[in-house]
Amino acid sequence: RKEVEQDPGPFNVPEGATVAFNCTYSNSASQSFFWYRQDCRKEPKLLMSVYSSGNEDGRFTAQLNRASQYISLLIRDSKLSDSATYLCGSFGNQFYFGTGTSLTVIP
């Protein structure tokens, strides 16, 4: 079983829609969680950390559910510029990443 699993999508949503991604992790001892954004042929860039209490940054909300071992990312009012692949990462003994979820926002 992979350390971190994500639905690869693709998710195709209209502009203005709300979209949610989930990610599960297998190591219950994982301590830190993150969402990264990766554009085509570019390196992953940190989008936000995920805290136990949940955290919000503008249109983006990240949540952690330790009991069920998943993290989520909610994007509200999707913009064309949100089109990218979203990677979740967890840190237990080292950083593991999921395969990424592809999002395309359609005009």
Add this chain to the structure above:
Amino acid sequence: GAGVSQTPSNKVTEKGKYVELRCDPISGHTALYWYRQSLGQGPEFLIYFQGTGAADDSGLPNDRFFAVRPEGSVSTLKIQRTERGDSAVYLCASSLSGLGTEAFFGQGTRLTVV
């Protein structure tokens, strides 16, 4: 400030040759990670350094792959007897500590084995 720097950005090599990929982490970052990413896949963990030592090298696929970080800063990933299946983007990331602080990626080295 300077981010994570990887050189070269592109490398084409013949099957069977030896290659070295370099990573220069953010200054002061003690943790350094190497990943390999193929098209349509997420970053695949290879090795993690805490300071000069490899804290976890369980992701190295076989003994053709080796990495060093002799002074706790720059790291080199070395691949012997390259195979076509080694073609991928090799990503390096660094973080302030090895305690789950955010990791920042370099732009990657695109390795093509022909």
